[in-house]
Amino acid sequence: DQQVKQNSPSLSVQEGRISILNCDYTNSMFDYFLWYKKYPAEGPTFLISISSIKDKNEDGRFTVFLNKSAKHLSLHIVPSQPGDSAVYFCAARQMNTDKLIFGTGTRLQVFP
Amino acid sequence: DAGITQSPRHKVTETGTPVTLRCHQTENHRYMYWYRQDPGHGLRLIHYSYGVKDTDKGEVSDGYSVSRSKTEDFLLTLESATSSQTSVYFCAISERAGSSIQYFGAGTRLSVL
Numbered sequence: 001d002q003q004v005k006q007n008s009p010s011l012s013v014q015e016g017r018i019s020i021l022n023c024d025y026t027n028s029m030f031d032y033f034l035w036y037k038k039y040p041a042e043g044p045t046f047l048i049s050i051s052s053i054k055d056k057n058e059d060g061r062f063t064v065f066l067n068k069s070a071k072h073l074s075l076h077i078v079p080s081q082p083g084d085s086a087v088y089f090c091a092a093r094q095m096n097t098d099k100l101i102f103g104t105g106t107r108l109q110v111f112p
Numbered sequence: 113d114a115g116i117t118q119s120p121r122h123k124v125t126e127t128g129t130p131v132t133l134r135c136h137q138t139e140n141h142r143y144m145y146w147y148r149q150d151p152g153h154g155l156r157l158i159h160y161s162y163g164v165k166d167t168d169k170g171e172v173s174d175g176y177s178v179s180r181s182k183t184e185d186f187l188l189t190l191e192s193a194t195s196s197q198t199s200v201y202f203c204a205i206s207e208r209a210g211s212s213i214q215y216f217g218a219g220t221r222l223s224v225l
Contacts, residue, residue: 006154032212043116043202043216044155089154093212098143098162099170100214102155 003027004092006103013110019077021106023090026071030092034100035064035075038087047088048075080110115139116217118203124223131190133220135203137183143206144186145214146170146178148199155202161186193224 005024013019023033031052036044050057050064050073057064063076077084087107091100115138125131135144145160147170157170159178167178175197177189190197200221204214 004154034212036216041218043204043218046213046215049212091155098206099145099157099160100212101157102147104152104154 001026002104003030004090004101004103006088006090006106008106009104010107010109013080013108015082015110015112016079019075019080019084019108019110021075021077021088021090021108023073023075023103024071025073025092027092027094027101028071029095030101031095032093033064033066033073034091034093035062036089036091036102037084038089038105044089077108080108082110082112084108085110116203116205116215118201118217118220120220121218122221124225125193126225127194128192131193131222131224133188133201133203133222135186135188135217137186137205139205139207139215140183141205141207141215142183143208143214144180145204145206146176146186146188147202147204148172149202149219150199158188158201193222195224198222198224 034049035047038044048062066073087105089105090103117136119134146158147155156172161167161180179187203217206214
């Protein structure tokens with residue numbers, strides 16, 4: 001059973017517009033959430049994270065929002081750039097463990 | 113970039129043969145992980161290590177074993193490779209317990225024919 005779900009396999013956005021990537025989870029024992037970006041033939045790279053005690057974290061063009069009651073998080077990229085085209089994975093950590101559970105990924109394409 | 117090297121980067125092997133993948137780090141991080149990435153499944157944890165000679169299973173550990181005799185090296189072994197183990201394998205490291213940020217290597221693409 002998938003505990004972390006990314007229901008949109010792909011997303012296409014025009015350059016300069018906002019990209020919104022979504023992630024849902026089922027386990028209320030997750031206490032930390034992360035977003036990773038992955039280019040082809042490379043490993044995932046850490047992008048931004050948020051603790052379950054917060055509802056927003058911002059880093060430059062990237063903002064992550066957490067809605068605990070809905071068990072939902074989202075990543076906003078504003079403005080989107082062609083270099084943002086990649087696969088984005090959300091991940092969650094179960095409390096008191098060192099392990100992350102990843103979603104299946106969303107492929108973002110930013111076109112001119 | 114974190115100093116993580118995976119070798120080999122590509123490997124083609126036959127069903128039933130043993131295969132060992134290596135992850136080498138220069139960051140002196142305590143925690144190391146092996147994942148596999150498959151279409152429709154994202155990244156799934158195979159095994160992880162929380163210190164030299166200290167390892168534990170992840171969610172897809174069947175058919176895999178690991179060893180960590182030195183802080184810098186974490187080996188993943190497929191005792192008898194099967195076609196279902198065709199995948200991209202990623203190693204990751206993290207600095208300490210509670211630090212959720214894991215840093216990944218570039219991956220090894222394994223094909224089992």
